[in-house]
Amino acid sequence: MGYRNFRLLIDMGIIPLKGEEQLTNGFMDMAVDWAPGMSKHMRLKDFPTFLRTTDRDDILMTFQLRQVERAEEADAVVLNTFDELERPALDVMRAITPAIYTVGPLAFLTEQIPPGGPLDDISPSLWREDDACLRWLDGRNPRSVVYVNYGSVTVMSGHELEEFAWGLAGSGHDFLWIVRPDVVTRTAAATAAEAALPREFTEATKGRGLVASWRRCCGTRAVGLFLTHSGWNSTVEALSGGVPMLCWPFFAEQQTNCRYKCVEWGVAMEVGDSVRREAVAGRIREAMGGGEKGKEMRRRAAEWKEAAARARGRSLANLERLIGDVLLSGKKDRVI
Template sequence: MSSQELVEFAWGLANCGYDFLWIVRNDLLAKGDAAATATLPPEFLEATKGSASSRAGASRRAVLRHEAVGVFLTHCGWNSTMEGLSAGVPMLCWPFFAEQQTNTRYACVEWGVGMEVGDDVRREVVEARIREVMGGEEGREMKRKAMQWKDFGVRATMQPGGRSLANLESLLKDVLTASSKKAA
C-alpha cells in the first residue's frame, strides 16, 4: 500500500460518518514509505477525534467478534477471510496478490458477504462502499449471508454431529488407539 492509498482509505473512513477502529500495522506501507501512522495528515487526526481509534497491536479476531463491528476492511488473505466469515461480518475487500484475489471473488461473488473496493482507491469510493455495507440494501443482504456463514461454521465445528468436530474426535480416537497399542 502506498502512503497516498493509506490517506485515501483514511479520508474515506472519516467521511463515511461512522465511528471506526482501524488496526494499522507499521509494516502496512510499501517499502520506503514512512510508518503508517506517521503518514496520516494532522487534519485527518483532528477530524476523527472522538469518532476514530487506531491501534497497532489489537487482536483482529477479538475485534471482529465485537457486536459493534459492521464491516471488515481486508486484503482477503486466507486467515482474514476465515476470521471475517467466522465472526459473521461483511467484508470490504481490497486484495493485493496471491490467493487474495480468489478469496475476494468468493467473498463477493460466490458467498455474497463482500464488496470489492477496486484498484483505484479514492476516498469517495471507500466512503460509498462503507455507507452501502453499513446502511444499504446490499449491505443488509451481505450481513444476513455473513451471519449464515457464521452459523454454518459453528454447526460444523462445535455442535455434536458437526463434520469438523466429528473429524477431530475421530483423529483423537485414532491417535489414542495408536498410542495405547505402542504402550502395550
C-alpha cells in the same frame, strides 16, 4: 484447488503469460468456468496471483504447484474451513487426497481450551494483541463500527494509506483501524513519516475513530463491517462472526477469497485496485446503510455465522479423528 488448477492452465497454454501486456489488455478477465472444484464465476485474475508471470520456471508459481501436488501423498491435510462453506472444492480434493480433515473455524476450537492452563496464550495472531481496543468497542452501539485490518503482511503505499484514511473519515461511521508499524511500503523515496496518518485526519475523526497496532475482533458485537485484505484467516473469522466485508486483496490467494466472498457467498463488496477516498467512503456507506446491497450482505453474513456454528461439533469430531488416525498412529511426519 486454485493452486492445483495451475497444472491445467499450464497444459492449456494459458499460463505462463505470453507477455506483460496480458496483465492490462483484458486477458486476465478470461472466464475460467471449467476449473475442477472452483466457482463457475472464476476469471483468470481471480486465481492466486503467482500465475501472473511470463516465466515457465517462476519459483513462486512452480513451488506452490509442487506443494499442492505433493499433498496428495500426505496422510493428513488439515484445513481451517468447514464443509458447508467449500463443499465443491472439498469434494474434488477428497477424490484426490482422501485424508482431508476440516477443523474450522479455528476460533471455535480455541474456545474449547480450559482457562488457567498452559494453553492460555494460544492465538492465531502473528502480532501481540492490543486489548485496549476491546474496551473502546464496548462503548459503541451494536454493528456500528467499521473494523479495518489488512492482515499480518500486506503493505501499501503512503498515498494508498492516505486515501483509505480520508475514505474512513468521509464515511461518517465510527471505525477501529489496525495500522501495523510496517504497513507502508518502504522504497528508496519512502520515509518513516509516510507511515504516519495526517494530523488533519486525526482531528477530523476525533471521538469516532481509534487507531491501534493490532487486534482481531470480528466476533465483537460492535463491529458491523470489516475492511480487509481478504486473507483466509480473516475471511473465516468474519464469516464465523457474521460480519460483512469490504475487500482489498493484495496477493497470493486473497484475490480468490475476494471473488468467493463477493459472488459465491454474498457477504462482501470489492474496494477496487485503485484506492480512491470517494470510493472507499461510498462503499462503507453502502455496506453499513439501509440499502438493498447492505441488507443482503448482512443477511447472508448472518446465515454463514449460523452455518459456522453448526459446524462446530463436526470440526471437533474431525480434530479428535485426526489425533486418533494420524497423530497417535506414528504418521505425524506426513501431515500438511
